[in-house]
Amino acid sequence: MEIVNRYIYAVTKSFSGKQKAEIEKELKANIDEMIEQNQSAATNEEKAKKAILELGDPEKLADNYRGTKRYIIGPKYYELYKFVLKIVIGAVIGGISIALLVGSIFTANQTFVTTNYLSAIFSGALQAFAWTTIIFMIVERKNFTLEDSYLEKNEWNLTKLPQLPDKKTEIPLSEPIFSIIITTIFFSIFFGLLFSAPEIFAAYFKVGKDLVTIPIFNIAVLQGYRILIIGIFILSILREVLKIYYRKWTLKHAIIHSSILIVATIFTLIMITDNNLWNPNFTTEISKYAKLDFNILNILQNIKNWIVVIIVGINIFEIVLVLYKGIFQFKKLK
Amino acid sequence: MENKLTDEIYNSLVQELRRGNIILSVLSQLHIPQYGYSLVVSLDEKGVPVEPGTLYPLLRRLEKQNILESTWDTNASKPRKYYKLSKNGGKVYDELCKEWFKIAKNMENILKSQE
Incomplete structure (x- = not known):
């Protein structure tokens, strides 16, 4: 269904590689399930829309998958x-x-x-x-990775x-x-x-009056x-x-x-x-x-x-x- | 207008209060394998509604943290990803439960002593 594909695209477009593929597959399975379990008399298209509305703003869902918010400048x-x-x-x-x-x-x-x-x-x-x-x-992105590895590897202590x-x-x-x-x-x-x-980038000479x-x-x-x-x-x-x-x-x-x-x-x-x-x-x-x-x-x-x-x-x-x-x-x- | 505003604040406070319990509620349901949507339904039936938009990413995160493990069931008409507590997750869950009961007891004491 086109609307489902568009929604999945909106959620996963900022991911790449294996992660993107996994989230796509899982999200698709979840939405299909939500459509199937909807016992009302509505058409499949309407059921899909309802499921998508329940999942909410794709940007927010993507943030939830990522676990962090993304900023241009944080x-x-x-x-x-x-x-x-x-x-x-x-x-x-x-x-x-x-x-x-x-x-x-x-x-x-x-x-x-x-x-x-x-x-x-x-x-x-x-x-x-x-x-x-x-x-x-650039500074924001660079620091982002620095801080992530910092949090993983180093516990804060007094000497820091x-x-x-x-x-x-x-x-x-x-x-x-x-x-x-x-x-x-x-x-x-x-x-x-x-x-x-x-x-203007020149050498200036006075020759006679010129x-x-x-x-x-x-x-x-x-x-x-x-x-x-x-x-x-x-x-x-x-x-x-x-x-x-x-x-x-x-x-x-x-x-x-x-x-x-x-x-x-x-x-x-x-x-x-x-x-x-x-x-x-x-x-x-x-x-x-x-x-x-x-x-x-x-x-x-x-x-x-x-x-x-x-x-x-x-x-x-x-x-x-x-x-x-x-x-x-x-x-x-x- | 003012009432609406206090309502909004109140609702966000309630949400904040619930948010801390989501993980424990989810873990409690995963001694048996469940897939995303069945978990949404069963939590809702038990009076602990969790929005699917919060739950699906959470399951993935918990899997990455080695608390849950997952398997794809491709035999059914539709592929489903089943999650359940990993061995490590089971231990974590037991510890969290102990912690929760301690908190609940202390909270009860502290709130009742104010009445």
Whole structure:
């Protein structure tokens, strides 16, 4: 009967594999039984409907089978989620406003900038909302499995009480909040400019009375890296959210933080070391306007190498620092 | 409106009170094998109604916890999944019964002393 199949589908659609098959089979047998045992004069269709109504809301029945409720963002993270969402959306709106303001100074087409302001704000806020929600969804799912295995394997006891935070390992709340705001503003400005006024990423020269600009990047290639850039942004926000969650450096937090940092660094290096990213004519054009008596090509190659060294250096320093704090905390627990 | 609200609260309190006894009631019926629907009927007849939407998932959970064991009977015209107490479940049931009688006695004392 179609209605029975639809009901069984509604209950079991969020399950998979063997569990799904078992619940389907059992539920079908139970409903058939309920129809058969109904001695009234009603048609089979009506009996089926009555049985289904007796079983009730398929979502609730599925929750009962699962034994737990499922959330996109559960009560454990909801307050934190609202908090971060406000900061991120605020920062995005602020960032886009600044980006378009700066962009309007450099572009001739003023109306383009102003008419696009509202739609940029709207899509920016929407993106901020979506990405923040996705990050929290991941945290929610991840924690769900962590907690389940935790409950099964470990009995709570007195030694599990967390240490009072130590000045050395404590993370003041202001640090991640400040980072989220700065990171979001920076990325919003960067992203806003990348798509509204990409010609701004250039070297500026005064030749006589004219201002000459030479693009630093190959804009099409840079725009093509948007997924990677968004990825780096999400990873930075994720690191800060974890800081708000843990509020101190534990060994586990330090390891997760370092892993995220390594992935973000690899993303950054993939972009920077891509030779197509840089404007191939930059050196020839620059030598046209600036009379330089040294080899500009060599200098630029050196600058690129130095950028890589500095990025890797800063990140290694941060990883060593947080791991040190994490290990310090870990030793103290012993 | 206000009456309706207190009714709602009262009903949810009664439900809460009953919920704790569902498992013990179900286990008490499973010394002999029963399938889902027959259990719904027999509990209802004995004045302990349990909704099928609560009972079917509960049986599955208790099976996973090794308290019940099940067999599919495919000989009848319709396949039926029969549940009964496992060996371990029988022990658990006996212990729970003792606990329940203790609670019932203490509850009776505590409620009567207030009269």
